[in-house]
Amino acid sequence: MALFGSFGNHDDAGSLARQAAWNEALTRGTVPAFVKERLAETMSGKRPWVTTASPAGLLAQRSHGIRPLGLVSGNCWFQFGYSWTRGHYEGWHTALDRLRLEAGLMGANAVVDVTLRVRRMPGTENEGHMDYGVMGTAVRLDALRESANPALATVSALEFARLLESGIIPVGLAIGAHYDWFVANMYQAGAAASYWNQEMAPLSSFLTRVRRQALQELRDDGVRLGSGVLAHTQHTELYRVEPDEANPYPRFLARYIALGTAILHDSRTRRPFGVRPVTSVRDPRLLAAPDTTKEVL
Amino acid sequence: MSDTVPDLPQHARERLEGLRDTSRRGGIFTSDFSVNEFLMVGEAGFEPLGLVVGSCIYHTGIQYAGWSKNQEMAVLSQAMYEARELAMTRMEQEAQSLSADGVVGVRLEVKRMDWDKDILEFLAIGTAIAHSKGHPGFKGPAGKPFTSDLSGQDLWMLLQSGYRPLALVMGSCVYHVAHQGMLQSLGNVGRNVEMPLFTQAMYDARELAMERMQQEAKEAGAEGVVAVQLHEGSHNWQPHVIEFFAIGTAVKAIEDAAVIPERLIPQIVIPVND
Secondary structure, eight states: OGGGGGGGSSSHHHHHHHHHHHHHHTTTTEEEEEEEHHHHHHHHTTEEOOOOOOHHHHHHHHOOEEEEEEEEEEEEEEEEEEEEHHHHHHHHHHHHHHHHHHHHHHTOOOEEEEEEEEOTTTTTTTEEEEEEEEEEEEEEEESSSOOOOOOSSSSHHHHHHHHHTTTTTEEEEEEEEEEEEEHHHHHHHHHTTTTSOOOHHHHHHHHHHHHHHHHHHHHHHHHHHOOOEEEEEEEEEEEHHHHHHHHSOEEEEEEEEEEEEEEEETTTTTOOOOOOOOOOSSSSOOOOOHHHHHHOO | OOOOOOTTTTTHHHHHHHHHHHTTTTTTOOOOOOHHHHHHHHHHEEEEEEEEEEEEEEEOOOOOOOOOEEEEEEEHHHHHHHHHHHHHHHHHHHHHHHOOOOOEEEEEHHHHHHHEEEEEEEEEEEEEEEEETTGGGOOGGGGGGGEEEOOHHHHHHHHTTTTTEEEEEEEEEEEOOOOOOOOHHHHHTTTTOHHHHHHHHHHHHHHHHHHHHHHHHHHHTEEEEEEEEEEOOOOOOOOTTEEEEEEEEEEOOOOOOOOOOOOOOOOOOOOOOO
């Protein structure tokens, strides 16, 4: 294949130059010239458009005026030294800002099918840093105003169209994350060893508190962006850390994160649609929720 | 038909000829289609010919990267690309000897061998199909069968939207992520900061993989690429080495007005049982 030539150009000088270009661009909050060129040529049709959508999404090109432009992405490898919550907040938001930047350079007014995932470097899982990566398909929607700030949505182009048809506008991604430590006292530590049924009430209320705090943050993020949030991904973790010299009793760490698409809607202007029963012969694709959350946490 | 692909072994040719020739008693097709898929391929105007496979067992060369440097592992990138390409080409050869118009449902798999970490098996498998009325306008680049990882349903849908598949296109980049210097790591203990070297490595590797896939689509004469997936993986390599692999189906608008389906206006359906 003719492509083999493109592997040859990565000698030491070449890779150092690329590294320098990335460093300079990301520090200045932009992308290197070679990326800008690719984005511009994709927008103008000099290079093929690219979409994560299935062919069904292409139908929407004609019927709903959704034109795919190209893949856009962003990431941020973040060390969350003292705060996992802060890491999740800043990491995701930095990555999303970068994705929005690429989308803007491509002339998109929306990015659909945005997926989020974390990545840890093998062997450094406990060092308190990971990569927050986001990716999506930049599109131009005829139904949506020109905007310097493209709308982001975790839903596909077709679902985006479905929301617009109902008078709902997806505007961005909302994130709520919270973590906290709970130190058990002697009595509470003893409860786990009892012979009778009893609720571990302090742990229940601790976990509830963490969840409530994260959902409050999700709500605040939603308020900042629009009016409502469709939270598609939620994930909780509760760890028990055994006693050591400094901590005579077991400690518990709870983490909770919720992500969703923020939407602008007004129930008074919601357009109703007729419900018609149909039998689907589509092979059901199982949405494995545990796998989905594993990819983003 | 065997003239076109002289280097297929005799038994493979016999198997493929048997599949294609429906007038013979033994002329049956094989496929890994589901029921819906089989029906929709027929609806799209195609018939299945047979399962076609291509495989390549590849020994990857050795490359060392600077400890503190972000750089592409060009030897590995090239290995991953060439081996996939060989598997694909062999699958295409089988399809060609069936006089197929294309191959749908292509799966491209990489398997590692327990007994040697430098040896990988690349497998391409899909179902060869042909237009039922022998329409010549569906072949891929250079008159070869088109290839696509789309299912039978997706093929029908693609044609409905006015496009035809050209080729499964891919871009690969194996990348070494720089190690952070000890001083820098110590300076950041307990701080909330971005780790720019790691961020940049992910950016660069992803960019190279996507750019190559797009370039391959351009060379195939495509207008666009659908159903693109970006995979990340580490095939038994050292910890700081990762692969970004972009894959999708390059498509082109259907040229022949006679076969362009009538405009289908999708009706948005909300399943109430999910």
